[in-house]
Amino acid sequence: MKPIVTLLSDFGWKDSYVGAMKGVILTRAPETQVIDITHEVPRHQVRAGAWILKEVVPLFPPGTIHLAVVDPGVGTSRRPLLIETALGLFVGPDNGLFSWIPQASTAIARGLDADRFHRLPVSPTFHGRDVFASVVGHLAAGVAPNELGTTLADWKRIPEPRLVVGPEESLGEVVVVDGFGNLVSNVAVPPEAWGRGQRVWVRGHDCGLLLRTYGDVEPGQWVSYVGSAGTVEVAVRHGSAAEQGGFREGDEVRLCSAES
Amino acid sequence: MKPIVTLLSDFGWKDSYVGAMKGVILTRAPETQVIDITHEVPRHQVRAGAWILKEVVPLFPPGTIHLAVVDPGVGTSRRPLLIETALGLFVGPDNGLFSWIPQASTAIARGLDADRFHRLPVSPTFHGRDVFASVVGHLAAGVAPNELGTTLADWKRIPEPRLVVGPEESLGEVVVVDGFGNLVSNVAVPPEAWGRGQRVWVRGHDCGLLLRTYGDVEPGQWVSYVGSAGTVEVAVRHGSAAEQGGFREGDEVRLCSAES
């Protein structure tokens, strides 16, 4: 089976940077299928990139190689990283970007110190091309992870968004405002608890009872529901909850029994 | 030959949604070539998506699987759909998105009711991942359409943009403002009628004689011509006709003999 490589970055599509990484990978492993996840992670927002990886990584076939670059510290002492889990291989900066991938706690991490697998001389401002893509190309061509660097005792993990789960209420936050303007929170709702008369507040504003989907309200109305990540979301049907409510990442999300 | 799957959506590139669909497809059919048509259909604009499908579908090889999601009614009673024509397979919501594909009138339509081919539990807000991409993955892996759902007596077709063709004049509308700001209409001009001294009006504004291409006028000037869809278009050379003229989708386009 041909290797699958996914790309995630905050490079945007307009420059040469995305194409440069693809070229470097394909030169080393021409049979690779290269898959764009996104290149529009908000600039330098490591947490936003970490959330997307958390969402998409479990959906790819085991053995997929994920290249991710949101790297405000490129060229500083932050290490280049290779992580192995049962789900796949992950290559990128050691800045927390891979914190929330499944099975992170049991992953094997390596520093990418075998520079014969890099594109030399390495540009201090574009490790995406000269270190990460080069290493990914070699991995796709069959080089074993242990040739690429020595194992690390630890690697950077950023804390999960704050979350307090209680018997009467749960308290979390808006982790992503998506492109539709929907507010995606980290407050998980187990399937057995759906539709039990629960109410949602965002930063103190009542966003109504937890419903099933957009279609449960009229266009233009607010709706709270369990979104595709299994967590509470708040939307304006056919509108933007973020714009209309002035909400943004980090805002407090509260879910509690409707009576309280 | 490996299967080809195209993706069209209004998800935008910035979120996890595009990557999620790709992962689900590749997990079920790792050899698939996944091709992005666009993820920037204007949000919830089913007609805009339908127009793009009409334009691109005939250009792909027969047997291509087209996954399209512009789905403001996700989670409501609108059905998930599989359509078969001689040109390929189409998977997405039954909301009119596939209205204008070639051979729509003779297509076989199925409701996607065999939920063993879905990703369970299905999120009420992300059928793109849990129903459509999952079904597309199974199709790409060789599952036959008739296993995925039972045939439907009918499916939703939205009307073509208004068009009145007469011997002296044709009356249509702007169906798309493209990214260059060009006005694309539905007024077809058969090749034998090109260059016969015809004049174009948009919402009552004289846009000049029908010429051959942008280069027939100077930069900054208005130009009417037969565009790549075989229909009348109006542009400002190296500028934006939509912005400069205040035109938009739905505006009336009239083509008539130059003397009238």
Place this chain on the structure above:
Amino acid sequence: MKPIVTLLSDFGWKDSYVGAMKGVILTRAPETQVIDITHEVPRHQVRAGAWILKEVVPLFPPGTIHLAVVDPGVGTSRRPLLIETALGLFVGPDNGLFSWIPQASTAIARGLDADRFHRLPVSPTFHGRDVFASVVGHLAAGVAPNELGTTLADWKRIPEPRLVVGPEESLGEVVVVDGFGNLVSNVAVPPEAWGRGQRVWVRGHDCGLLLRTYGDVEPGQWVSYVGSAGTVEVAVRHGSAAEQGGFREGDEVRLCSAES
């Protein structure tokens, strides 16, 4: 090995144009791996496209077919072009877009005059689909370059950005403002000259000593460094140098010994 085709254009992602080109290619050569470089070259900016090609082409495997369309003169007398170098094949308009690819001076250029390899009738406004993508599909399917057109004695080369290299100072210009707002110049700095106490000015503004990378200054501060193209760049760490300094393409960049 399956053929690799890259796509570069100023079409943007929102319309049918990108999908149309992909369909035409895959119909002629279904095994092709189609790789998006960018579709967000600024509209009609041939020089911006030329710069991206210069950066990414050397990174792809030899034999790659590069389809590039930034084509403000589509439908005029500018010729459609096929260029062969040791690095690959290049298809697009003869308007200077391929001026700066490696080995341009020894390339073989052909006019695409064998219209049996075009998609007929050719739209005067969409050679990207009907000429370039069609020819690329045939190339990917194994048609030899000499079947596609006769050789040209010359083809359009646009001048390199102005550059004066002297013993004490070098004078160039901003060739690209990238998506981060960084100013990318054409003033090359050989590795042996890095870190020798040199100072950078942009349009007369002192942008400091040439450092190694962003991390050498605090967030919010200006930094000059040798960028991933091997040339002088100027950035604001975690900010936009273009916005904060009011700089843009064409602005003069001067590099000289720190004392002068």
